[in-house]
Amino acid sequence: MGFDVIVLGATFLGAGIAEALGDRCLMIDRRPQAGYEFINSLKFGHRFDKPLKTEAARSLLEDFKQNGAFEGDRICLFECAPHFYSLLLDKNVLLNTEIISVEHNDDGFTVTTHGVSGYRVHKAKTVIDTRSLPDAATEKYLNFIVNTDKGATLPDRLDTEKFGYECDTVVKCRVNMSDGYQTARKKVFDIVTTLEGFKVAMVADEFEYTFKNEIPKSETGITLFPSQSYANPLLAYDAGVILGGEL
């Protein structure tokens, strides 16, 4: 079956493209989740005051507001995740699916995947990669949430962000670009074991990356748009809807 667009990465930006293109679009991701680049990386984002250009993104913003994303002056996206998944209910999405290869040929692209039913081949005119490709990144973090019931305070040396839950703090643990999850988790607990009065509530399932100002072009003709390079998920979604509308 051929699609106009195959989106690599079940991201907020990818969901925006899918929203604009409907059945003409297929989203593929190796992970079992969607929207992980913000929600599961604990990168809840900033610049939520920046105007959104599409009705779809403004509608998602309203959903987020109604679900407590912006209570007080803090941001928390946990309660918003189900609304994001709702957007994908009627879309073509393959989660848990490895992308084996992407080949550019005269007819467009051939994407070979490997999922629970083995190898499959998909065709599309355009391929857009919205994943957080390390080649385009400058810094890498494994974030984690700590909290205290002892009135303790975190040392200033830590890079922290308060978020929706009063007693919680997101700590940003910078790791090397070459570090995998095992090494990164070790670095997280190297920090945690030095903290007095705090315990870990959650360690992110995904890395947070920061990106170069200019995303490098792919040599294979794939358009690169890392969703996580946007300041917040709504801006990424907004950009996806616009991009999809232009295709």
Added chain:
Amino acid sequence: MYISEVFNGKSQKTNVSSVDFTETYDVIVCGLGTAGSMAALMSSENGLKVLGIESFNCVGGTTTIGGIQTHYFGCPGGRYTEIDDKVSEFQRLYTRNQIESRKFVVESLIDETDGEILYEFSVIGVYIDGNEVKGVKAITPQGIADYGCRVIMDCTGDAYVAHMAGCDSHLGRALDGLTQPYSMVSSTRNKMWVGHTNRDFGRVDQYDDEALSKALIFSRSYNMEEERNSNQLMIHMPLIGVREGRHIVCEETVTMQSILDGKKTATPMFYSYADFDKHGWDNTFDGETLGDWCIGSNLNAYNATVPVPYRSVIPKSLDGLLIPCRALDVDRDVASCVRMVVDMKKLGEVGADIAALAIKHNCRLRDIPYYELSEMLKTSGCLDDAYDRGFRIDGTKNWDGTPLVNRSVKFTDDLSAISDMLGTLSPGEAIWSSRLLGEKAVTTLKKLLASDNENARKHAAFALANVGNLSGEDVLISTVIERDATQLQDCRKNNQRRGSMAVYWLGRLKSAKAVDALCEFLTNPRENERPELYEKDSSGTWYVIKGFNNRYFQFMINTVMALIRIGEAHEEWRAKISSAFKTAFLDGSFYDRITDRPKQSSEGNMILNMQNVAERYCRRWGH
């Protein structure tokens, strides 16, 4: 040598001249979940060179990214207990729950023992030479790589690797091919406390890319408002809780019937222990053995001990491959009892020990000396004959909230005791004892059919049906016609209603005489309006699911199954039964009478499947 891969669901072999393996190991563990993480760690502790491959980015599977931190029954003992202690201690000091501590502690222990872990790797091919596996092909973040080994442990839970390698398997129930419903766990917050709540969703074909993706998305679109009370939602866990998948055909299999018959393996690796933990409310579709035990005899919450043979993890068709995970060779009825967290941890230990022995003796996996394996498992406590305890009732609270008396269950051949028990509201053990006695019980049971004691009369009809005797047919039919709502009391949960049990047994007896009564029940659009039957929550022993009239559903689905059994046996009744099915399911009103939950919900899924099954039989019968 050839490589075995899967294309569009089918295993396919391609000859390869030679493979330049990136690295060669004693053991490659595919899937580092509950079983696989233990298999990798313990293989490494056993001195083997180990590679663990995991498609996600942490160890633990169901016990970490699946959100399950506690366990349901199972027998204690084994090397996992020491690891669990370390996880608990780390949690006490540093984390709010076991999830993060387990991820960190277990991967650190694997690292300390020089085991190698590769996250975000997926196996996409298996190299096989003759009849022996030689290695795997994997997709990695850096591209494709090949790894050689002496033993592959398929700990994927769903037997993806064994299926890829072309092993034979069995899956799902005979009637409709379905498996148990999946659940999704979400972490929730209440101040400092990080808890987890779960919900059963509909069935999923986890071997179909689109179906699995839809299930992943649909379940995460729920905000779990009912389940989490006023707690805040944190995050939906990355792994959904698929309870049942393929079982690989191995050197030895375990069936529920063999357990009920008291047959034991001579070479156990450990004892599983739980009730036949069915999820879903359509158990009448699960087959006769499970149905006779759970519905017909009301013994669904009785616990059974299952001695699990070590050869149930050694595939018949290939050497060098082990299945120390949920996909071991047990039938689906008994699988619901052998899939607990503790069992999976023990399977990891057994897999590690079998691999170590095969390498030590330079023999095939199936040829390892069992006495050495059993010594290893007994030393660790994994195999402890003290837990070979047969059937038991265990738990904390009884159906009415009173303390549950934990006890061993012995089925009796004392006809007087059977008669007495049948006269009570807890007749389950007597109904099953009668089955074990067979013809010897019939005379006594027939006498009870004339008893003034309503319990004795009706329960004797159940017991007679359980030995295949039709003498109680009229009593069963009258029990249906009067819509007997009496809820029995054998179990701590999910006790059956007597009318529903009567429907079940009429089906098992293939009673043509019951067709009129059953069709009348099925087609009456106002049947659900009998408040004494379907609206009153008589004892609280069934989980209450908001917007789902489970009491009515039980009568209805048992009736559909009964009519199918009767129609299969009596061709002359098929037209009438088909007509009743069409009338009952003609429009969507039957759905609305049972639930207002969405069609994709677990309950909606079961209701629609009931309709589909009925329609399938109409077509099969040419109506």
